Amino acid sequence: MTTAEYNECVKNYSDGIFRFIVKNIRDEFEAENIVQNTFEKLWIRLDKVEMKTAKSYLFKIAYNNMIDVIRKNKKHTDIESARHVASELYEYDNLMEYVNKAVSQLPEKQRSAITLRDFEGHDYRSIGEITGMSESQVKVNIFRARKFIKEYVRKLEIMLF
Amino acid sequence: MAASLELTIGDRRNKMKLNKHNYELVMFDLLEDNLSQSDELRVMKQIEEDEFFFKEWKLFKSTILVADSDIVYSNKSALLKKENAIVLIYKPWMAVAAGVTLLAMVFVLWPSAAPSELADMPTNKPEEATPLVSLPAIDDLTQNEEVTTLLTDNTPNMKEQEPNNVGAKSSDESSKIRLEQVVHDAPASAEQEAIITPESSKTLIAGRQEIDNARKAVDERQLDKHYNDEHKKEEETPASQQIAKGDDVKLNIEMTPIPEAKLLEENSRNEAIASTENQTSKEKISAFVTNSPLERITSITLAVAAKARHPKVRLKPNFKRDSRPSLDIEFESDGYQAIASLQPFKK
Numbered sequence: 170m171t172t173a174e175y176n177e178c179v180k181n182y183s184d185g186i187f188r189f190i191v192k193n194i195r196d197e198f199e200a201e202n203i204v205q206n207t208f209e210k211l212w213i214r215l216d217k218v219e220m221k222t223a224k225s226y227l228f229k230i231a232y233n234n235m236i237d238v239i240r241k242n243k244k245h246t247d248i249e250s251a252r253h254v255a256s257e258l259y260e261y262d263n264l265m266e267y268v269n270k271a272v273s274q275l276p277e278k279q280r281s282a283i284t285l286r287d288f289e290g291h292d293y294r295s296i297g298e299i300t301g302m303s304e305s306q307v308k309v310n311i312f313r314a315r316k317f318i319k320e321y322v323r324k325l326e327i328m329l330f
Numbered sequence: 331m332a333a334s335l336e337l338t339i340g341d342r343r344n345k346m347k348l349n350k351h352n353y354e355l356v357m358f359d360l361l362e363d364n365l366s367q368s369d370e371l372r373v374m375k376q377i378e379e380d381e382f383f384f385k386e387w388k389l390f391k392s393t394i395l396v397a398d399s400d401i402v403y404s405n406k407s408a409l410l411k412k413e414n415a416i417v418l419i420y421k422p423w424m425a426v427a428a429g430v431t432l433l434a435m436v437f438v439l440w441p442s443a444a445p446s447e448l449a450d451m452p453t454n455k456p457e458e459a460t461p462l463v464s465l466p467a468i469d470d471l472t473q474n475e476e477v478t479t480l481l482t483d484n485t486p487n488m489k490e491q492e493p494n495n496v497g498a499k500s501s502d503e504s505s506k507i508r509l510e511q512v513v514h515d516a517p518a519s520a521e522q523e524a525i526i527t528p529e530s531s532k533t534l535i536a537g538r539q540e541i542d543n544a545r546k547a548v549d550e551r552q553l554d555k556h557y558n559d560e561h562k563k564e565e566e567t568p569a570s571q572q573i574a575k576g577d578d579v580k581l582n583i584e585m586t587p588i589p590e591a592k593l594l595e596e597n598s599r600n601e602a603i604a605s606t607e608n609q610t611s612k613e614k615i616s617a618f619v620t621n622s623p624l625e626r627i628t629s630i631t632l633a634v635a636a637k638a639r640h641p642k643v644r645l646k647p648n649f650k651r652d653s654r655p656s657l658d659i660e661f662e663s664d665g666y667q668a669i670a671s672l673q674p675f676k677k
Contacts (some may be wrong), residue, residue: 183409188402283393
């Protein structure tokens with residue numbers, strides 16, 4: 170990969186990676202650090218990465234960094250989410266915000282799979298490469314995520330109607 | 331074969347037929363765009379016909395996440411690289427290689443001389459005044475009668491000793507001219523330390539050569555007489571009386587300007603006299619060697635002094651009876667010292 174191609178990757182994928190991380194960890198500062206680390210690693214291994222695999226490579230690095238951050242902050246996140254679970258139904262009147270809240274409560278693998286699928290349009294194979302899962306595992310995780318979100322949204326409908 | 335094909339189509343039709351057990355999987359495939367176009371149409375028709383499936387399908391569609399375009403990474407410019415930038419890749423072995431190279435360079439470039447040897451090496455500092463070189467004649471003079479004098483103090487003595495011949499007179503006059511040439515640009519004062527420049531030194535040497543040529547033509551008898559008178563006078567007069575003891579030599583010069591025309595007239599007169607006399611080469615050499623050695627030494631000294639700053643000349647004549655007469659000249663300027671020992675007086 171050339172420097173020009175690297176710059177092209179920054180322009181094309183930095184927003185997507187940042188969005189993916191923010192959706193998963195809900196911490197913009199931490200997401201910025203992860204994006205920066207991700208592109209630093211790409212720059213270091215510039216001669217070993219091809220342009221056509223750059224997107225998967227970048228998201229894989231970002232995903233691994235994100236997992237590290239999640240594991241580091243797991244305790245804190247669990248306490249915080251438990252504290253807000255009771256009031257979450259009344260906090261959102263917008264459907265998308267409610268769905269995003271549901272996504273934030275998904276297990277990490279399901280959340281990553283569905284965000285990669287919907288935000289960036291990755292196929293099962295690509296998601297498998299990023300997250301280290303097989304295609305069938307990816308499909309199962311996405312299915313479970315959608316089912317969870319559907320049931321979550323159903324609760325809101327019951328409350329509203 | 332036909333029966334198995336019908337069975338497969340039948341299974342497929344059954345699979346795409348929605349019921350309460352499979353509708354989630356079918357709707358998921360529909361949502362994920364995993365169905366063929368014909369299957370999509372078939373499933374969609376069933377969803378529209380059944381209210382329950384329609385509601386469920388609506389819920390499923392709400393699970394599609396939409397990327398928020400407001401969420402963007404703002405520090406893209408910090409990540410961008412210049413296209414001609416050099417990629418520096420760090421490897422642990424690079425640190426080892428750099429260390430080895432550094433050690434090798436230190437080993438190669440380390441000065442071979444030991445510190446003590448370096449201390450003995452000459453520096454560019456100006457030399458301090460070194461003690462005078464011990465010459466036998468100087469030592470004797472120092473022990474007995476170290477005599478220093480003003481350079482011009484010898485001229486009156488010689489003038490008194492010289493007979494009224496033209497050659498001797500011209501010698502005295504030329505000496506005066508010579509010194510005046512050196513300082514003719516200086517302000518007139520009775521006694522003033524000469525400031526001698528290289529240009530004036532060249533003029534001095536040229537005049538000296540002309541005078542020496544004229545002097546070769548002087549009659550041997552006149553020169554012998556002059557020499558004998560001079561030598562006799564020197565022997566009668568103690569050196570301590572001739573030269574003030576312990577004084578440093580200073581170039582005190584009478585500042586009377588003499589026109590250049592007068593100098594040329596003097597030289598031409600000397601040459602006319604010389605040409606009228608018949609002299610052998612031996613006589614000429616003898617005249618050159620024995621005639622006014624002090625003046626010759628003075629001119630040489632002045633030429634050397636012209637190249638130095640703040641020159642000091644110390645003359646140490648040695649006129650002991652039991653030793654060969656000699657004249658030691660010590661020249662000293664800023665940071666430099668030169669010593670010459672001359673023995674022009676043969677007995």
